[in-house]
Amino acid sequence: MKKMLLIISFLMVIPFVASAQESDIVVSSEWARPILIAGRPGGAFFNVKNNGSEADTLIAASSSISPRVEIHTHTMTDGVMRMSQVEGGLEIPAGGEVQLKPGSYHIMMFETDNKYAPGDKIDLKLQFEKAGTIEKTVEVRARLQN
Numbered sequence: 001m002k003k004m005l006l007i008i009s010f011l012m013v014i015p016f017v018a019s020a021q022e023s024d025i026v027v028s029s030e031w032a033r034p035i036l037i038a039g040r041p042g043g044a045f046f047n048v049k050n051n052g053s054e055a056d057t058l059i060a061a062s063s064s065i066s067p068r069v070e071i072h073t074h075t076m077t078d079g080v081m082r083m084s085q086v087e088g089g090l091e092i093p094a095g096g097e098v099q100l101k102p103g104s105y106h107i108m109m110f111e112t113d114n115k116y117a118p119g120d121k122i123d124l125k126l127q128f129e130k131a132g133t134i135e136k137t138v139e140v141r142a143r144l145q146n
């Protein structure tokens with residue numbers, strides 16, 4: 001019985017340590033588009049709020065479902081909408097918020113390992129210049145829900 005209590009108290013220490021490193025960057029409303037065919041690129045979206053007094057930058061993203069994850073934006077070139085990687089990362093201004101959404105900034109996961117339907121979960125690791133790595137479990141949805 002004593003041994004059991006010791007194990008439980010150890011387990012309770014872990015979440016406490018994790019929350020001690022609370023950052024100024026808050027990622028919310030995360031979701032991803034369904035991936036109908038394995039190997040096809042998938043898109044992930046979320047809001048990033050910066051509660052700090054200094055700007056931060058989303059410099060990289062990764063996921064276990066993809067060997068290549070990029071931060072993208074849409075730009076209009078000669079009347080044609082194109083996607084391209086955000087150069088130098090995506091800046092989140094001090095006290096500001098940036099929305100990643102369809103037709104705008106988004107996370108693109110290439111060479112996906114499987115197909116993903118609504119209700120499935122995708123892990124996403126977001127690396128910020130100052131806030132460090134923020135891990136999210138992103139739910140696959142048919143469309144954006146407000």
Ligand SMILES: [Cu+2]
Pocket residue numbers: 072073083084106107108
């Ligand atoms: Cu893209």
